[in-house]
Amino acid sequence: MKKSRVGQIVLIALLGLLLAACGGAPAASSWPGITVDEASDTAYVAYNQNVFAVQIDNGAQRWAFRPEGNSFQTYAPPTLTADGQLLIAGYDHILYSLNPASGAQNWAFAGGGNRYIGGALESGGTIYAPNSDHRLYVLSPEGALLNSSFSASEPLWSQPASDGSVIYVAAMDHMLYALDESGDILWEQDLGGTLIGSPVLSEDGVIYIGTLNKEVLALDSSNGSRIWTFATDGWVWGSPAVVDGQIFAGDLEGIVYAIDAERGTELWRVTTAGEITGTPLVIGENVYVVNENGDVVSVTLEGSVRWTRNMERPLYGSAVQAGELVLIGMTNVDTIVVALDENGDPVWSFIPAE
């Protein structure tokens, strides 16, 4: 009888492990979010259960932040505010403010009802934190709640954008919302598909955004009306990049598009070997994208592939500029960030200190 009881306990433990392995949360549920501050020569990397400050010129670790407890995870690119705070969006329902120089915690706002998946926005000294509980939390620079009156009908996963007076919030309920500084809706527009990437504002008052309805859209920022619609082959997960009258966007079919910003017509397309989930990075005459096949692909502004480097791991999110370097976030490997030069050669790799 005792033997059979031991057998049952072992069986139950095995079944539990099996269930966790088959459908439970993976070790990391997203990819590294990277923010660069060239003034302090630092890249801030949010990945899984840590935030790291990494020296840009050599990849050395300056500090690491990890709050107590096991529920903390973070993936959104940290937000640097004008008053010198580093905002960290936690899966533990907490928004943290750190000192960017030391990694010491300034404050923590624990009023969110679910995960913070997208990063917070700071505009005019106010903090706007989108949460998966559908709400946008408006906070003072000290982390005090000012209001949380705005609520979408589905989660908010993307960082809001602002032109200094209006806050633009992309929601998973297919809607783009324009809010005033207190969170009241000025206008809303149904874009026909889930919005994961942030809206991008041009200087001439046009909003560019990609949707899971396989479209890149140009909208009038004053009322949200469509200026043009560009159909893509796959879901557009990341934000478009806007450079010199051209829009660059990638989709989950692995295609990079260059679109005329004024007319919404295709200038060229390049097909890569895996899903593109990030925003194309434009540095000078070159466009960089990463894909799920593990490729970093460099394309000229005319649409010719310069080089492709395979990193032997699936790559998600965006390549990030750090001076003349291109930073690539890695997943499921000890190395979290690799810095490449403009020819695709590795300059340094960041492996967190023990």
Place this chain on the structure above:
Amino acid sequence: MEFLTVPFTNALVFIYDILGNNFGLAIIVFTILARLITYPISAQQMKSAKSTQEMQNHPRMKEIQRKYKDDKQKLQMEQAKLMQELGINPLASCLPLILQIVLFIAIYGAVNRTLAATPLQLLELGRSIALPNASELIPLNSRFLWMDLGQPERLYLDFLPFGIPVLTILVMISSYFQGKVMAPTSTNPNDQGAQMARSMNLTMPLMMGYFSLLFSAGVAIYFFTSNMFGIAQYYIMRRPKAAAATAVVSGSSTPPNSQNKPN
């Protein structure tokens, strides 16, 4: 397991679409359909378990157990011989059980995948769905009654400082009753199968309750619906036999398993 999880995910999203974007109802309907499709497998397993249980109450089995209680090797040999004579295959209930576990893991994976609460999960869902209107359906509305199906379920009441895990309690109660009605009843004090079943009937509800407490509410709804189906299936399978037994008794004949206590 992808070969099962992907079609199950599509079926789940298809049902969700048909039911007017109600994911809670979609999980319930999907679970019932999955259990109906696998009904022959689970029915066969229940029949095999019943045969094995009846063998434990067979007079010759009791005789063998008494005679060879100090010689385990001989006891096993004689038991195997008796099973052969009675036409009972000891592995007949194992294969359906393994198939059921495989299906359970695939369904669990499909429910979890469809809820897609993180970016990697949503990417995985996007790769899995082949429905033409997937872009319009995503993200799936995870609200059902008071629950967010992607989060562990708790019912918060104004006068209580904590949330009540209603689904966890329902899953534990239904697991207990399912185990109770399905546990073999035996008059044989040496029936290890019955002893093990009684012991499992205590540990299974605890395990299922633990999973329901920690996992998303969607998975807990699957557990509860599946348990209720199992209980209903037991009573449906039992009914004709009970009628037949009544007929035999009224004809002044003793049915072979008349010494079993009613459940």
